[in-house]
Amino acid sequence: MKIAWLLLGLLLAICLVIVITLLIPETADKQAFTHPEYPTMLQSPEGMQRHGGILWLGWSFGVLQFCFVVCLILMSLNKQGRLSIFKTPIITGLILVIAAFSLMMIAYSKYIQGSARFFIGSFPLPTALMVYGFWPIQIIFVIIYVWYFDRGIFTAEDQERFQAIVKARREQMEEEN
Secondary structure (H helix, E strand, C coil): HEEEEEEEEHHHHHHHHHHHHHCCCCHHHCEEEECCCCCEEEEEEEECHHHHHHHHHHHHHHHHHHHHHHHHHHHHHHHHHHHHHHHHHHHHHHHHHEEEEEEEHHHHHHHHHHCCCCCCCCEEHHHHHHHHHHHHHHHHHHHHHHHHHHHHCCCCCHHHHHHHHHHHHHHHHHCCC
């Protein structure tokens, strides 16, 4: 029941971030303007001018989404009575994902401020952190699933129960024929 209330709180927080984002007025200094050399092309203002005041909303939205998804997973495991097996590894995975996401957002903030303008593997630092760090770190949830599969997802008791259901169903079908 606690997880359901936490999910509701996270959902309301996500909605609040969306509403705040929609209520921020778009000023003329943040809109694209005609390129001085090529009049058919629009040019955007500098990144810090466009995104500086709303980066925290993007970070908040991302972190709230990760927490929401993990709470959905935990709620499912709680209904199966297997939450105790998965709680620590899943929370650890969530912390790692949030750390990687935060690092990527910090790098982006520094990048649009003009610092941290170096490349890793032909990508600017924020993009490199996304490609080489943030995306791969999410595999931790797959590793948790595989590692704990026979202890928490499909146990020996589940296999026995499944076999009993299959046997009963076969016997019922044989009696009907």
